[in-house]
Amino acid sequence: MVDFFTPSLITSVTSLIISLVALVQFYKNQNFQQKQFNKTINRNLTTKLYDLRLEIYPRAFEITDNIYKEKGGNYDVEKLKSVLNELIEWKRGKLNLIISSEALASYYQLRENLMKNPANNTIYSVEQIEKITNSNNNFRKQLRRDLGFLFKEEKERRSGK
Numbered sequence: 001m002v003d004f005f006t007p008s009l010i011t012s013v014t015s016l017i018i019s020l021v022a023l024v025q026f027y028k029n030q031n032f033q034q035k036q037f038n039k040t041i042n043r044n045l046t047t048k049l050y051d052l053r054l055e056i057y058p059r060a061f062e063i064t065d066n067i068y069k070e071k072g073g074n075y076d077v078e079k080l081k082s083v084l085n086e087l088i089e090w091k092r093g094k095l096n097l098i099i100s101s102e103a104l105a106s107y108y109q110l111r112e113n114l115m116k117n118p119a120n121n122t123i124y125s126v127e128q129i130e131k132i133t134n135s136n137n138n139f140r141k142q143l144r145r146d147l148g149f150l151f152k153e154e155k156e157r158r159s160g161k
Helices: 002-064 077-091 101-115 126-159
Strands: none
Touching: 002 077, 002 126, 077 101, 101 126
């Protein structure tokens, strides 16, 4: 009687072990496929995000190119008001969905500095000039940084990280 149960016991234990190994392998494979799917979705969303940024951000660079010092080291008040209006108009719409929080904060800082009236009628103070210059440079830097993530992701993908 013992000989009768031994082969069937060995067969059932072996079958159970094989089933457990197959189940573990199935869950590993499913987890891997889910991660790959998530990466693909994220890459597609990132691609769309960068396409939109590449479409919209150049206009901000064109607008902020008009922030430059005149002879004497000061800014033209009317030109800065025009730049301010163009920046406010530029920010409307879908930009709010694609701009990073850092770039948005730098935009608000630049806008705030451009909204201030000149300290001396039509002449900005040295402090105002410095603030406008720094906030403009920071805003442009943040926009470039937003676009630079594209290259960072591509570099990481190529290096296999």
